[in-house]
Amino acid sequence: MSITIAVHSCKGGTGKTSIAVNLAGVYAASGKDVCLLDLDSKAPYLSSIFNVRSKQWINDVLFGKCNVTDVIYDISDEIGTKGKLYLGLSNPNIIAIREISSKDRKWQAKALQIIMDAKRDLISAGMDIIILDTGPGVDFSSINAVAVTDYVVIVVKPNKPCMVGTEQVVNGVYKLLNKKCGIVENMCHETHFLKPLSITLFDVPVLASIPCMCDVQLKTDTGILALEESKHTFSDSIFKIADKILEQTD
Numbered sequence: 001m002s003i004t005i006a007v008h009s010c011k012g013g014t015g016k017t018s019i020a021v022n023l024a025g026v027y028a029a030s031g032k033d034v035c036l037l038d039l040d041s042k043a044p045y046l047s048s049i050f051n052v053r054s055k056q057w058i059n060d061v062l063f064g065k066c067n068v069t070d071v072i073y074d075i076s077d078e079i080g081t082k083g084k085l086y087l088g089l090s091n092p093n094i095i096a097i098r099e100i101s102s103k104d105r106k107w108q109a110k111a112l113q114i115i116m117d118a119k120r121d122l123i124s125a126g127m128d129i130i131i132l133d134t135g136p137g138v139d140f141s142s143i144n145a146v147a148v149t150d151y152v153v154i155v156v157k158p159n160k161p162c163m164v165g166t167e168q169v170v171n172g173v174y175k176l177l178n179k180k181c182g183i184v185e186n187m188c189h190e191t192h193f194l195k196p197l198s199i200t201l202f203d204v205p206v207l208a209s210i211p212c213m214c215d216v217q218l219k220t221d222t223g224i225l226a227l228e229e230s231k232h233t234f235s236d237s238i239f240k241i242a243d244k245i246l247e248q249t250d
Ligand SMILES: Nc1ncnc2c1ncn2[C@@H]1O[C@H](COP(=O)(O)OP(=O)(O)O)[C@@H](O)[C@H]1O
Pocket: 009, 011, 012, 013, 014, 015, 016, 017, 018, 019, 045, 186, 187, 188, 210, 211, 212, 213, 214, 215, 216, 217, 218, 234
């Protein structure tokens, strides 16, 4: 069975991309064939983490110019994982960002169909896990990604604006779409890490509370900290999150 996971949050800068990348690496290391797609087309940073010279982008797929399988790149040899890890990148060129940011609701409705087709094609191509790194908030591009997934990892920073926003998104989006989800509290103060805020937040299970650790930001060689330093506290949380998602989607 294949699982599609979106990593989403109500606000930017919560750690979505870091968590998506590391989850993808951990699943690939465990032998699963994984595809990580950058669906944060308005702020596409996956291309800055990995040294892939992309000629075609997710943008081209969303504009109907090619198929998702034409824009994914296998990086498993470079990172040495047992399973395959494919990346699909969004175009970081400023003109491309502006072009996709200007699209209206009607275009986004078409994009939803394209993302559903892309998911089907990736499953047919043998992917065990598809991870969608999304943009923050509730605009159509983010919700399209959430809509096609089996599981949503909701990343929150434990501060009031993020908590209030998350409660709204849980009640106004995930519950309406009937999505299975789990919360990751990221960049917590140590006291929260040692004693997690709660087992559930807004009736959603808390998968992990990850402390704020400056060295998470340091550039890794491969871009995937969990594969380079498996004993790091951040990595340890990622392994636990990966296991819990599999348990909850079983
Ligand atoms: N637990 C953490 N501790 C410290 N810094 C973190 C942690 N998680 C992520 N970061 C850093 O926070 C910044 C934003 O993370 P990123 O994954 O790009 O967030 P988003 O995709 O939600 O915008 C990055 O510099 C990242 O390295």
